[in-house]
Amino acid sequence: MIEFSVQGSVCQVSGMLEQHDVVSLWPARQELFPDEVDTLVLSGLSYSDSAGIAFLLALWRQRLTYGRPLQLIQPSEQLSRLVELYDLQACFNLQA
Numbered sequence: 001m002i003e004f005s006v007q008g009s010v011c012q013v014s015g016m017l018e019q020h021d022v023v024s025l026w027p028a029r030q031e032l033f034p035d036e037v038d039t040l041v042l043s044g045l046s047y048s049d050s051a052g053i054a055f056l057l058a059l060w061r062q063r064l065t066y067g068r069p070l071q072l073i074q075p076s077e078q079l080s081r082l083v084e085l086y087d088l089q090a091c092f093n094l095q096a
Contacts, residue, residue: 002045004033011037014044017052029059035068042092043074053082060091 002015002025011033025032040056048056056072063070073093075083083092 006033006037009036010039010041012041012044014046016047017045017055018047018049019051022051022055025055029055030062032059038069039071039073041074042072042079043076045076045079048079048082050082050086053079053086053088057088057091 002013002017002021005012005014060070060072071093072091075092075094080094083089083094
């Protein structure tokens, strides 16, 4: 189960993000957090499969399309390994 906790322009993502979560979240992806959110903090994401990565990238691309960049920062250790494996460092800020 995944949770989105918003405080101002930052959204803390926690829990697990798996394919079945993506299927249920996909229809509401544009309403998961307010437009003023410009940062997703991913340190609380204990697990993500490839569908979860694809979902996060879809959120990131969606915001770019509308000219409102979304930062994906502080990925958990497990997520960082997937980011590096899939060569997605340009999309995720591993240093923040």
